Every structure is written in C-alpha cells, then in structure tokens.
Amino acid sequence: MSTATIARPRKSFSDLPWQLWTSQLAALLRMEIKKTLWMRRSIWIYLLAFAPTVMFGIHALTSPMGRNCSIEEDTRVLAYTFQIFYLRVGIFFGCMGLFTWLFRGEIVEKSLHYYFLSPMRRELLVAGKFLAGLITTSLIFSASVLLCFTFVYGHFGAPGRAFVFNGPGLGQLGSYLLVTVLACLGFGSIFLALSLIFKNPIIPGIVVLLWESFHAVAPSLLQKFSVTFYLTQLSPVTIPPDGLMALFTVIAEPVSPWLAIPGLLFLSAAILVFAAFRIRKTEISYLAD
Amino acid sequence: MTPNPNSSIIFENVSKFYGEVLGVNRVNLTLPPGVTSLVGPNGSGKTTLMNLVTGLVRPTQGRVSVLGLTPDEPEEFFRHVGYCTQFDSFPKGVTGFEFIQQSLRLRGVSGPEAARLTTEAIDRVTMSDAAHRRVAGYSKGMRQRIRLAQAIAHHPTVLVLDEPLNGLDPMARSESIALFEALGKQGLHVIISSHVLHEVDKISDQVVLMSYGYVVAEGQIHGVRTEVKEHPMQILVRCAQPGLLASRLFAHDHVVEAKLNNDGKGVLVRTKDADQFYQLLNKIVVEDDFAVDTVSPNDDDVNSVYQYLIGSGGGTV
Numbered sequence: 309m310s311t312a313t314i315a316r317p318r319k320s321f322s323d324l325p326w327q328l329w330t331s332q333l334a335a336l337l338r339m340e341i342k343k344t345l346w347m348r349r350s351i352w353i354y355l356l357a358f359a360p361t362v363m364f365g366i367h368a369l370t371s372p373m374g375r376n377c378s379i380e381e382d383t384r385v386l387a388y389t390f391q392i393f394y395l396r397v398g399i400f401f402g403c404m405g406l407f408t409w410l411f412r413g414e415i416v417e418k419s420l421h422y423y424f425l426s427p428m429r430r431e432l433l434v435a436g437k438f439l440a441g442l443i444t445t446s447l448i449f450s451a452s453v454l455l456c457f458t459f460v461y462g463h464f465g466a467p468g469r470a471f472v473f474n475g476p477g478l479g480q481l482g483s484y485l486l487v488t489v490l491a492c493l494g495f496g497s498i499f500l501a502l503s504l505i506f507k508n509p510i511i512p513g514i515v516v517l518l519w520e521s522f523h524a525v526a527p528s529l530l531q532k533f534s535v536t537f538y539l540t541q542l543s544p545v546t547i548p549p550d551g552l553m554a555l556f557t558v559i560a561e562p563v564s565p566w567l568a569i570p571g572l573l574f575l576s577a578a579i580l581v582f583a584a585f586r587i588r589k590t591e592i593s594y595l596a597d
Numbered sequence: 598m599t600p601n602p603n604s605s606i607i608f609e610n611v612s613k614f615y616g617e618v619l620g621v622n623r624v625n626l627t628l629p630p631g632v633t634s635l636v637g638p639n640g641s642g643k644t645t646l647m648n649l650v651t652g653l654v655r656p657t658q659g660r661v662s663v664l665g666l667t668p669d670e671p672e673e674f675f676r677h678v679g680y681c682t683q684f685d686s687f688p689k690g691v692t693g694f695e696f697i698q699q700s701l702r703l704r705g706v707s708g709p710e711a712a713r714l715t716t717e718a719i720d721r722v723t724m725s726d727a728a729h730r731r732v733a734g735y736s737k738g739m740r741q742r743i744r745l746a747q748a749i750a751h752h753p754t755v756l757v758l759d760e761p762l763n764g765l766d767p768m769a770r771s772e773s774i775a776l777f778e779a780l781g782k783q784g785l786h787v788i789i790s791s792h793v794l795h796e797v798d799k800i801s802d803q804v805v806l807m808s809y810g811y812v813v814a815e816g817q818i819h820g821v822r823t824e825v826k827e828h829p830m831q832i833l834v835r836c837a838q839p840g841l842l843a844s845r846l847f848a849h850d851h852v853v854e855a856k857l858n859n860d861g862k863g864v865l866v867r868t869k870d871a872d873q874f875y876q877l878l879n880k881i882v883v884e885d886d887f888a889v890d891t892v893s894p895n896d897d898d899v900n901s902v903y904q905y906l907i908g909s910g911g912g913t914v
Contacts, residue, residue, distance in 0.1 A: 325672055328705045335702035339688075347689070418686035421653055422747075426703040427675035592653040593615065594684065 332428050333436050340440030344406060345447070349413075353402045353445075357452040360389050360398070364456045368463035379471050382460045383480075387545035389456070390484060395539050396521060399449050399491045406445055407499035408509040410437045411587075421592045431584040438500055438580060445492040453484050476544075483544035490542065490572055494535030497576040501583040504590065528561045538572040541565070603665040605629055606650060606755065606786055611659035613645050619810040620645035624659070626815060628788065631802030632781035635790040636903055641807040643790040644683060647757050650788065651680040663755055675704075679753035681744050683760050687732045693719065693743040694728040697750050704751055718750035719743075723772060737764035745773065755786040762791055774800055806906055813906050828905045829853045830871045831895035834878065835863040837888055845881055849873075865895065 344350060364386075371377050414420035423433050461468035461477060471477045498516060502509045523534035531537045541562050563571065606628040613620035621642040635643040648654040649661050652668025661667070666674045687696055694715055701711035719728045722742040732740060741764045748756060758777070762770050778800040781787045791797045797804075798818065806814040835858075836842055843855040843864045851874060854867040868874040871894075881887050896902075 328672060331705045331707075332703055335699070335705075338702075339699055343689075417689065418684045419688050421680075421682055421684060422688065422700060423703070424653060425651060425675060425678075425680050426700060427672045427705070428703055429671055589655075591655060592648065 328427075329429070329432055332426075332432060333439075336428070336433070336436035337440050337443070340410075340437055341443055344410075344440055344444040349409060350406065350444075350448075353405055353448060356398050356402055357448045358455070360393055361452050361455040361459070364389075364459035368459040371463055374464040374467065379461070379464055379467060382464075383545060384547075386456060386460050387543065387547055390453070390487075390545075391540060391543055391547055394449065394453065394488065395491055395536060395543075398452075399445070399488065400495055400517065400520065402449065403441075403445055403492055403495035404499050404509070404513050407438075407441045407496045408503040408513070410441055410500060410503065412503045412507075412509065415594065418594045424592060430587045430590075434500070434580065434584045434587050438496060438583075441496050441500065442489075442492055445496060446489045449488045449492060450485050453488050454481070457481050457484065480544040483542065487539050487542045487544075490569070491535065491539050493576050494539070494572050497579040497583070498535065501579045501586065504583055504586045531561075532571065533575065535572065535575070538563075538568040538575075541568050605664070606788070607662050608646075608649070609659050609661075611649060611656045611661055613649060613654060614657045620654070621649070621807075621810045621812075624812050626805065626812060628786060628803070628805075630781075630784050630786050632777060632787045632789065632797075632800050634797040634801040634804045635788065635807060636797070636804055637807030637813075640809075642810040643807055644759055645810075646805075646807070647680070647682075647759050647788065647790060650755075650757055651678055653680075653682075676751070677753055678755045678757065679748035679751065680757040681748035681759065681761055683763070685737065685740055685744075687740070690731065690733075692729050692731050693724060693735070693739075693746075696732055696743060697747045700747050701750055706751070714750050714752075718746040721749065721776065722746045723769075738766055738769055741765055742769060742773075749780075753785070755788075756780060757788045759790050761789060804902070806903060808906070814902065818902060828896075829867040829869050830874075831901075832866045832868065832871065832874060832892060833858065833863055833895045834866060834892050835890040837862075837890075839864045842881070842887065845885075846877070849877060863890075 367377075367382075411420065414423070424430070457477075457480075461472050464471070472481070499509065499513065502512045502516070506512050520534055520536045523531050523537060526534075542565055606626075608624045608626040611624040612622045619642075624646065635646060637643050645654065649656055650663060652671075652674070663674065664677055666677065668674050688699070691699065697715040697718055698711050701714055702708070706714065716725075716728075719725055722745050724739065724742050724746060727735065727739060732743060735743065741761065745758070745761060748758070756777075761773060761777070765773060777787050777789060781800065781802060789797055789801075801818060803816055804814075804818050805812055834842060839857050839862065843857065846852045846855045846864070846866060851868050851870040852866060853869060855864050857863075858865050866874065875892075878889070878892065882889055
C-alpha cells in the first residue's frame with residue numbers, strides 16, 4: 309500500500325471550500341440557464357407552456373368586459389386548466405424534456421467529460437444543473453400561468469380588478485405560482501434522477517406519468533410518493549370531483565399545506581441525493597450510449 | 598529507490614473491465630515527471646489507462662494515484678491535471694475563446710483572470726486568429742489545438758493527451774511536439790498516446806508499450822530495447838574502411854551479422870551483446886588506429902521495440 313492511501317483528516321464544515329463552490333455554482337448556473345433557456349430543443353416546451361395562454365388570450369379578446377362569461381366560471385376554467393393541463397401535461401412533459409436532457413444531452417453530445425474533468429464535485433454539478441433546470445422551467449411556466457391569470461381577470465375590467473386586488477385573486481395567483489415552482493421542483497428531480505439511471509428515459513417517464521395520474525387508487529401511504537398528491541392539495545381552487553375527473557382530483561387523506569410543502573421538498577431532496585450518489589459512480593463511456 | 602508518491606503517477610495492480618471486456622489488466626506502473634508515451638495498437642488499453650489516471654473511469658480493482666491525489670478530491674486533483682481526450686466534441690454554439698473561458702470559470706477562476714489565461718493558452722497553440730469564431734466552423738486540426746489549449750489553460754502539472762497529433766498538419770504537429778517537449782522539460786508529467794511513433798520517440802523520456810490490455814514493457818526506450826533478448830541490437834558504424842571492420846568483427850561470437858551499409862560508408866552490425874560490442878570496437882580503434890566517424894544504435898527507437906514486442910507477435914522482456 310502506498311503512502312498515497314493514507315487517509316486525509318476530514319475537514320471541518322468551516323474548512324470546506326465554500327467560496328470555490330459558490331463561484332463554481334454561479335459559473336455553472338450562468339452557462340446552463342443560457343443553454344436551457346435558448347436551446348432549440350426548448351421550443352416545444354415554450355409552445356406547450358404558452359398554449360393555454362393563447363387560448364385565454366383569445367377568450368379575453370372575444371369576450372371584452374366579461375361579455376358571455378362570469379368571474380366564477382372563468383375561475384373554475386383556470387383551475388381546471390391548471391390542475392389538468394399544467395400539472396399533468398405541460399409542466400410534467402416540459403420537465404421531462406428539459407431535466408432528462410441536462411445530463412443525457414451532455415452524453416449524447418459527448419461533452420459530459422468536460423464537467424467531470426473540472427475541479428468540481430459531482431454533487432455540485434447535479435445541484436447546479438438541477439437549479440438551472442428549475443429556474444428555467446419555473447420562469448417559463450410561471451410566466452405562462454401569470455399571463456393566463458392576467459387574461460382571465462383582465463378582460464372583466466373593474467370587477468376583475470376588484471377580484472384580484474380586493475378579493476381572493478392575488479392569493480390564488482401566489483398559490484398558482486408557488487405550485488408551479490413546486491411542480492417544476494418535484495418533476496424535475498424525478499426526471500433528472502431517471503436520466504442518470506436509464507439511457508432512454510421515455511419508458512420510465514410514461515410509468516411516472518401513469519403513477520402521477522392514477523396514484524389516487526393506490527393506498528394512502530404510497531400516494532405520498534407522488535408529486536401530484538402534494539400539488540393538487542396546494543392548488544388554490546378545488547375542482548369538484550365530478551365523473552372521470554374525480555380520478556384526478558379526489559384526495560382520500562389530504563395533508564395540510566404545512567405538511568404538503570415540506571413533504572414535497574423532502575421527496576425531491578431524497579431523489580436528488582440519490583442522483584448525487586448515482587453520478588459519483590458514473591463513468592464516461594460514450595460508446596456504450 | 599522508492600518513488601515519491603507525491604511526485605509520481607502510480608498504478609497499483611490496476612484492472613479495468615467493461616462488463617466482460619478487458620480494458621487493462623494488472624497494471625503496475627510508476628510514471629515519473631517528463632514525457633511518457635503510451636504506445637500500442639487500437640484496443641490495447643491506452644485510452645483506458647488515461648481515463649483511469651483522470652478518473653473518467655474507475656478501476657475494477659487496484660488503485661491509481663496522481664501526485665498522491667485521487668479524483669475523489671476533485672478540487673485539488675483537477676487543479677493539477679489537464680486531459681485532452683480523443684473525443685472531438687464541444688458544447689454547442691461556443692467559440693474557441695468561450696470554450697476555454699467557460700472551463701476556467703468552472704474551475705472557480707475569476708472573469709478577468711479566466712480571460713487572461715484563455716488568451717495565453719490560445720496563443721500557445723497559435724489559434725489567436727480563430728479564437729472568436731465558433732468551434733463548429735473549425736477544421737479538425739483547429740479543434741484538436743483548441744482542446745489542447747483547454748487542457749493546458751489552467752497550468753496543470755500533469756497533462757494527459759490522447760492522440761494529440763491526430764488531424765494536425767505538419768507545421769502544427771511540429772509546434773505541438775515542441776510544446777510537449779518544453780512542458781516535459783519544465784518538470785510536468787506529460788502522458789501522450791500516439792500512433793505516430795517516430796514523433797513521440799523523439800520527445801519521450803519513457804515509454805509504456807501496451808498490448809491487449811497488458812503493459813508489455815515500460816521504461817526508458819534504450820533500456821527497454823536492451824531487454825529485448827530475442828532481437829539482436831543493430832548498431833551502425835560509419836567509417837572509411839567498412840569492409841575491414843566487418844572482417845574484424847566476424848570473428849566474435851556475439852556478433853550475429855555485419856553487413857556493409859547501402860551507401861558503402863558503414864557497417865550495420867547485429868549483436869547479441871551491445872556492451873561487449875562497444876568494448877570490442879574501442880579495442881579495434883585503439884589497437885589498429887582505426888578511424889570511426891560515428892557509432893549509433895539503429896533500432897532502439899520506439900518503432901523498433903514496438904515491432905519486436907507487439908508487431909511481430911511479442912517477445913520476451
């Protein structure tokens with residue numbers, strides 16, 4: 309055994325190179341956000357995210373001053389759109405497309421080794437790429453939700469403004485944006501981890517989609533391993549459990565928001581810790597991919 | 598003498614398997630500072646050995662340490678190590694300058710310092726004119742040089758270069774070789790794999806010959822050649838009376854062959870014992886007042902050793 313194998317003393321928390329890590333994280337975020345926001349592959353994510361915005365925009369144009377519609381009705385339509393389209397389709401597939409590409413894209417383009425050859429902890433690389441993906445998807449989908457909200461209540465004129473600023477509107481907007489960010493966080497962590505396990509994350513992605521869609525039929529303990537379980541209860545407007553929609557909207561044993569948010573954060577953190585362990589063992593073997 | 602682990606690259610009984618496919622097997626090596634060439638045919642394990650040094654792959658068995666460090670301490674390890682891989686790929690849409698600057702920023706280098714180091718590295722590979730063009734528009738040789746610049750930009754003490762001469766034109770090839778030689782003389786560890794044997798031969802302080810995942814021979818090229826017992830050493834003696842010299846040499850057992858050189862101005866000798874031959878030649882020169890112009894080994898270069906050990910089915914070292 310060479311002297312090189314002599315164990316080095318473990319550094320204390322304050323001795324860790326925090327300054328280096330901070331500057332590395334900042335550099336990584338700059339690179340990754342620029343890449344993910346403007347990459348050609350992101351175009352369909354923008355289209356997906358802003359499709360409802362176009363729909364609500366047309367509605368606002370065709371119903372000036374709330375003609376042929378009501379605030380209650382539009383509030384319900386927005387709630388349906390958010391819970392059914394955004395959470396289960398838009399953000400889900402948007403995160404799937406973006407987060408699985410964070411590492412898989414580097415492997416496909418044979419550029420992951422540049423990161424692995426830099427003096428950066430791989431755990432930090434996971435954290436940095438995840439944060440960049442989170443910021444990008446949160447920006448895109450929050451902007452879309454914000455625009456939808458503006459279109460929905462903007463075209464009512466004074467009653468709409470009163471609903472937003474003197475009624476529950478602003479609170480609902482805050483909740484929608486919070487749930488949007490939490491959805492990006494939850495789905496993002498899942499898809500980032502999946503991309504480190506599977507060469508083609510499409511099939512596992514479909515399995516996750518089925519689980520997230522139909523987790524309501526699972527035992528209550530298992531439901532807590534679903535991102536949508538937490539998001540649905542954090543959504544500000546409850547959808548009445550009518551017909552087939554009940555499958556997506558009913559929560560058998562709801563938890564309070566004070567548990568739902570930490571629960572989701574804990575679930576995502578656990579998945580990211582797994583991803584960090586996974587990437588530590590990752591080897592560069594592009595030929596195999 | 599025991600090598601200092603803090604100044605050497607050490608492989609201790611290292612094996613690497615990709616599933617059931619052998620990468621390298623039971624490698625024990627100590628690489629001192631200077632230029633080390635990895636020589637071997639495709640699939641012999643050169644790239645695996647380089648990837649093991651830099652932590653891109655982990656050993657299935659054994660351990661590798663670089664200057665006493667391992668990739669488990671990346672902040673310290675990669676401050677010392679630069680690796681120019683054979684992957685001809687880049688992040689999308691970057692210019693040569695951005696490519697190097699970004700990698701320096703990931704190292705935690707500040708903006709102005711990263712710009713300075715980037716300019717310096719680009720100058721060293723004579724790519725200043727194309728630095729702000731997109732890499733996607735570069736020729737293969739330019740891409741090779743910009744990757745080399747990226748590997749040396751942070752002033753590593755261990756530089757690993759996988760086929761660094763591929764795609765380079767003769768001028769760039771010559772400049773790169775001069776750069777590697779200069780870096781080796783500065784006390785860096787420069788590990789080069791190359792198929793262009795006569796070029797690495799000129800600058801190598803030591804060679805590692807590989808075949809089918811095994812290290813077949815290692816050390817200074819002359820030493821390795823001397824150890825190849827199955828192939829007598831070839832020595833070219835240039836003199837005014839080659840016929841006379843050949844006749845004097847034939848009488849000795851260790852001289853296997855002595856034939857006139859093609860130009861008629863020398864004798865090409867094949868001997869089983871080079872030391873005895875040199876003593877004999879000295880004796881002839883002194884006793885017979887024989888005029889010798891030059892004496893030079895004719896086959897103790899990497900190419901010959903490679904052919905003896907690997908090209909012709911291997912030999913005994």
